[in-house]
Amino acid sequence: MGITRREFIKTTAALTAASMVGLKLPGELDAQGMPEVDKWVRGTCRFCGVGCRVEMGIKNGKPVAIRGVPNAKTNFGFLCMKGMLFYKFMRHPDRLTKPLYRKKKTEPFKEISWDKALDIAANEFAKAIKKYGPNSVAYYGSGQALTEETYLFQKIFRGGLRTNNVEGNPRLCMASAVGGYITSFGADEPMGAYEDIEKALTFFIIGSNMAEAHPVLFRRIMNRKLNNPDIVKVINADPRVSPTSRIADLHLQFKPGTDLALLNAMAYVIIKENWHNKDFLKNYVTFRVGKEKKEVTFDDYVKHLENYTPEKAAKICGGNITPDKIRLAAKWFATSGRTMSFWTMGLNQRTRGVWANNLVNNLHILTGQLGIPGADSFSLTGQPNACGGVREGGGLCHILPAHRPVVNDKLRHEVERLWGIPEGRIPPKPGYHTIAMFQAINDGKIKAIWIHTTSPAQSLPNADKYRHGLARDDVFVVVTDIFPTKTTELANLILPSAFLFEKTGVYGCSERRSQLTLKAVDPPPEAKPELWIAVEWAKRLSKKLKDPIVYKVVEPFDGKEPGFELPKAVWSEYAGKLTKGRDNDLSGATYEVLMKRPDGVQWPAPTQEIALKGGTYKKFVRGIDPIATRLAKGNEKYVFYGEAHKDHKLWIWLRPYKGAAEEPDAEYPFYLSTGRVIDQWHTSSMTGRIPELLQSAPYAYVEINPRDAMRLGIKPNDIVEIETRRGKVHIPAKIVEGPMEGMVFVYWYDMDEDRMINRVTKDAFDPGSKQPEFKICAARIRKYSGPKPLKPFIVRMKKTRKGWVHIDKFNIKEFQKK
Amino acid sequence: MKSKFIKSVLWSVILIGSFSAIYAQGTVKDEHPELSPEEKMMTCRGCHKEATPEIYNEWYNSRHGIDNVRCFQCHGTFSDFHKTPPISKCAACHAKEVLNLHVPENSPNKTCWSCHPVHSFRVHKGK
Numbered sequence: 001m002g003i004t005r006r007e008f009i010k011t012t013a014a015l016t017a018a019s020m021v022g023l024k025l026p027g028e029l030d031a032q033g034m035p036e037v038d039k040w041v042r043g044t045c046r047f048c049g050v051g052c053r054v055e056m057g058i059k060n061g062k063p064v065a066i067r068g069v070p071n072a073k074t075n076f077g078f079l080c081m082k083g084m085l086f087y088k089f090m091r092h093p094d095r096l097t098k099p100l101y102r103k104k105k106t107e108p109f110k111e112i113s114w115d116k117a118l119d120i121a122a123n124e125f126a127k128a129i130k131k132y133g134p135n136s137v138a139y140y141g142s143g144q145a146l147t148e149e150t151y152l153f154q155k156i157f158r159g160g161l162r163t164n165n166v167e168g169n170p171r172l173c174m175a176s177a178v179g180g181y182i183t184s185f186g187a188d189e190p191m192g193a194y195e196d197i198e199k200a201l202t203f204f205i206i207g208s209n210m211a212e213a214h215p216v217l218f219r220r221i222m223n224r225k226l227n228n229p230d231i232v233k234v235i236n237a238d239p240r241v242s243p244t245s246r247i248a249d250l251h252l253q254f255k256p257g258t259d260l261a262l263l264n265a266m267a268y269v270i271i272k273e274n275w276h277n278k279d280f281l282k283n284y285v286t287f288r289v290g291k292e293k294k295e296v297t298f299d300d301y302v303k304h305l306e307n308y309t310p311e312k313a314a315k316i317c318g319g320n321i322t323p324d325k326i327r328l329a330a331k332w333f334a335t336s337g338r339t340m341s342f343w344t345m346g347l348n349q350r351t352r353g354v355w356a357n358n359l360v361n362n363l364h365i366l367t368g369q370l371g372i373p374g375a376d377s378f379s380l381t382g383q384p385n386a387c388g389g390v391r392e393g394g395g396l397c398h399i400l401p402a403h404r405p406v407v408n409d410k411l412r413h414e415v416e417r418l419w420g421i422p423e424g425r426i427p428p429k430p431g432y433h434t435i436a437m438f439q440a441i442n443d444g445k446i447k448a449i450w451i452h453t454t455s456p457a458q459s460l461p462n463a464d465k466y467r468h469g470l471a472r473d474d475v476f477v478v479v480t481d482i483f484p485t486k487t488t489e490l491a492n493l494i495l496p497s498a499f500l501f502e503k504t505g506v507y508g509c510s511e512r513r514s515q516l517t518l519k520a521v522d523p524p525p526e527a528k529p530e531l532w533i534a535v536e537w538a539k540r541l542s543k544k545l546k547d548p549i550v551y552k553v554v555e556p557f558d559g560k561e562p563g564f565e566l567p568k569a570v571w572s573e574y575a576g577k578l579t580k581g582r583d584n585d586l587s588g589a590t591y592e593v594l595m596k597r598p599d600g601v602q603w604p605a606p607t608q609e610i611a612l613k614g615g616t617y618k619k620f621v622r623g624i625d626p627i628a629t630r631l632a633k634g635n636e637k638y639v640f641y642g643e644a645h646k647d648h649k650l651w652i653w654l655r656p657y658k659g660a661a662e663e664p665d666a667e668y669p670f671y672l673s674t675g676r677v678i679d680q681w682h683t684s685s686m687t688g689r690i691p692e693l694l695q696s697a698p699y700a701y702v703e704i705n706p707r708d709a710m711r712l713g714i715k716p717n718d719i720v721e722i723e724t725r726r727g728k729v730h731i732p733a734k735i736v737e738g739p740m741e742g743m744v745f746v747y748w749y750d751m752d753e754d755r756m757i758n759r760v761t762k763d764a765f766d767p768g769s770k771q772p773e774f775k776i777c778a779a780r781i782r783k784y785s786g787p788k789p790l791k792p793f794i795v796r797m798k799k800t801r802k803g804w805v806h807i808d809k810f811n812i813k814e815f816q817k818k
Numbered sequence: 819m820k821s822k823f824i825k826s827v828l829w830s831v832i833l834i835g836s837f838s839a840i841y842a843q844g845t846v847k848d849e850h851p852e853l854s855p856e857e858k859m860m861t862c863r864g865c866h867k868e869a870t871p872e873i874y875n876e877w878y879n880s881r882h883g884i885d886n887v888r889c890f891q892c893h894g895t896f897s898d899f900h901k902t903p904p905i906s907k908c909a910a911c912h913a914k915e916v917l918n919l920h921v922p923e924n925s926p927n928k929t930c931w932s933c934h935p936v937h938s939f940r941v942h943k944g945k
Contacts, residue, residue, distance in 0.1 A: 034906055034913070034916065035909070065906070065910075066910060067909055067910050067911075067913045068911055068913060079910055079911050081886075081887075081888060081891050084891065084910040084911070211884075211886060218885060219881075222884055243884075243886060246884050247884065678886050679888075691895060691897060692890045692891075695858060695890070
């Protein structure tokens with residue numbers, strides 16, 4: 001591994017020579033030290049849900065740099081390593097540039113024309129619908145698709161093809177947060193905004209490694225803490241000590257899944273110490289229990305909490321949790337007067353994810369720390385457009401655009417009316433949720449699926465089980481993406497699409513903020529914007545099905561110039577018509593308004609005047625939220641007008657502690673949990689093609705507590721076998737005081753078949769939100785071998801004499817066996 | 819072997835440092851001492867924690883360090899390595915400040931690290 005003295009001298013000499021001569025990089029910088037560009041074009045970062053505003057530098061029609069937008073309220077100009085580098089893969093040689101097709105999934109792909117590709121896609125979907133009915137086709141989208149794309153695809157499927165089989169990967173990341181907000185507050189999405197951070201006095205971060213998953217937002221919390229070390233408190237609750245813990249005053253490390261007991265115990269202490277806000281409870285709150293949402297009393301709630309005294313909860317939680325730590329956390333939470341909670345997958349990816357969300361919301365309701373500056377119960381979103389596109393745009397099987405439940409006849413018919421299609425055209429029954437959808441593929445019930453900007457073959461839990469279904473030759477799989485992925489390996493038809501900045505559209509980030517990205521460069525030859533693809537496909541489908549309504553749903557967009565006019569027309573319909581009068585009213589946020597704003601608009605923004613000022617910073621607050629102001633009748637400060645709560649109250653829920661679907665036992669004694677690293681994004685199909693990021697995080701590691709490692713004789717970089725009831729993977733060890741004893745933690749981005757952790761995670765899901773429990777399953781581990789030289793792996797394609805093939809050890813024939 | 823390698827890297831850093839004064843703020847690309855493909859798969863900080871502990875600690879305890887701003891974001895990687903980063907790297911996050919360096923009242927040769935100590939980047943030197 002080392003270098004010899006001779007080699008060292010040789011290297012140094014060469015280095016010195018290079019230093020003296022210098023390797024000039026002419027034209028890199030302008031006179032002001034900035035990258036030399038022809039223009040800077042404004043847009044939004046492609047990765048996490050923070051919504052950082054960026055400008056892409058364009059030189060000779062090519063992207064050459066990215067910088068932050070200093071006056072954007074989301075990021076104030078700051079970017080993480082992914083955000084500042086993503087221009088680098090836009091011209092990567094691995095970009096998909098031709099439609100590729102194969103009839104059988106064991107065959108190589110042939111290059112075909114767009115005309116033929118769209119014909120094939122239309123033909124296969126039409127064939128399935130004619131033979132097996134509308135529910136034999138499905139759409140699986142993404143929190144990375146533009147709002148316009150999600151909206152149009154779901155419009156085609158629901159209004160045109162008469163199926164609610166419309167899902168997307170946000171089901172895997174924030175469905176429990178949606179369930180939590182709707183059941184606690186009566187309406188989805190946070191009340192407050194990032195700007196509460198600079199006013200907050202206590203931060204309660206639970207189930208979130210935001211230092212890596214939301215680094216630019218974490219930066220704001222870090223600065224708030226470091227600038228006010230004695231005033232601001234940070235509590236980090238997580239079974240794993242993570243980079244987020246570095247700013248924590250108190251780290252609560254509990255056994256995975258026991259946080260429901262912890263959160264109930266904090267509520268117990270708050271009431272016992274008389275820290276609850278009695279006026280707020282009296283005016284704005286009711287107490288609920290059970291599936292029937294039965295209203296109960298405050299005393300019933302107190303009685304329920306008797307099961308979670310700090311002493312009892314500490315026993316359930318294990319780890320470093322003591323009764324005193326619970327009391328301290330409760331004190332800091334309740335008495336600051338301005339507490340902000342943040343969470344992500346640690347709460348959401350659980351079989352009791354909705355309950356966990358409710359219990360955090362409970363603490364805020366109980367202490368009245370909502371609707372005031374510096375206080376909020378804030379779910380962080382993992383993707384750039386899970387909120388704006390999927391939650392708001394109608395991208396899940398049970399919701400229509402603008403937060404309308406499918407099952408609500410009145411609202412469903414309203415959508416039909418706005419679309420100008422016959423009443424009854426949209427089915428009243430929700431479609432398959434994600435796990436049910438891929439199970440239906442396994443079962444042969446779904447015959448054609450369109451997968452857009454996501455890679456379920458890698459990102460689904462228990463992925464091998466569902467790769468069997470996708471590998472079936474009687475299931476037609478279309479994938480729209482920019483790079484080969486583990487999912488294109490299972491496709492019949494790969495449609496090369498345009499990347500952000502190669503098309504125009506809106507992303508809506510975690511804080512109800514919609515921001516426009518303008519087209520800055522052309523996509524590679526023959527890669528197309530998805531809106532154009534969808535419109536052209538629907539036109540063909542309409543003919544093949546002999547159904548004019550299918551055309552009717554895309555008619556307003558037919559023939560529009562795809563770079564700007566087409567997305568503008570789709571946005572105008574969605575924001576101008578579908579959101580008008582709804583809680584996420586964006587009818588004032590026209591493209592013209594969005595282009596004037598440095599950082600977009602927060603809904604509700606029912607008029608252009610409001611939108612031009614940035615929209616609504618705080619929901620439900622009279623005098624700030626235009627809807628609350630309009631609805632207020634007396635002297636109330638707040639109007640909780642959420643549609644799901646007819647009493648217009650916030651609901652405190654009595655939720656018991658319940659463990660995970662699969663807890664460790666004698667046979668599988670470890671908790672296995674998974675998560676992100678800062679360097680890579682999701683399945684690494686994009687970030688893995690940026691050399692700096694790939695070198696920074698070339699492959700997954702399994703983090704093991706030093707005491708477990710010592711007991712099992714595992715040393716750093718040893719290859720560890722991780723086995724669950726679903727299978728085995730082999731991953732190098734990182735011995736670190738991260739996960740607690742009895743727990744291992746694996747990064748999920750790695751595509752290598754030996755290291756792809758979702759092959760072994762569990763697909764149990766929350767009965768309410770249907771979100772899977774990625775965060776907890778049982779595993780056993782052992783040293784498999786000593787350190788081995790490993791190579792990073794990213795799926796690529798190559799052209800052979802017989803056609804295009806994937807470069808991977810994945811063998812689809814293995815997955816076609818029964 | 820590992821400690822030998824670390825010593826080598828340390829020596830390289832010292833030697834490179836002695837010649838670095840000739841650079842005009844990162845307009846020149848440098849060569850990192852040669853590493854094997856396996857070594858290139860290590861993080862910069864993984865090696866420099868031992869090779870240059872003072873620099874590592876300055877960075878690790880800085881706001882850049884706490885917020886996971888990594889070595890390569892300023893210095894690049896092996897194909898694009900700059901001992902003294904081009905100021906355009908700072909501009910990715912600090913565009914306004916970089917532009918402000920070049921207003922007439924500021925010296926045209928002024929850099930971020932003229933005032934902010936390198937790697938720790940405290941508010942100003944001496945504070």
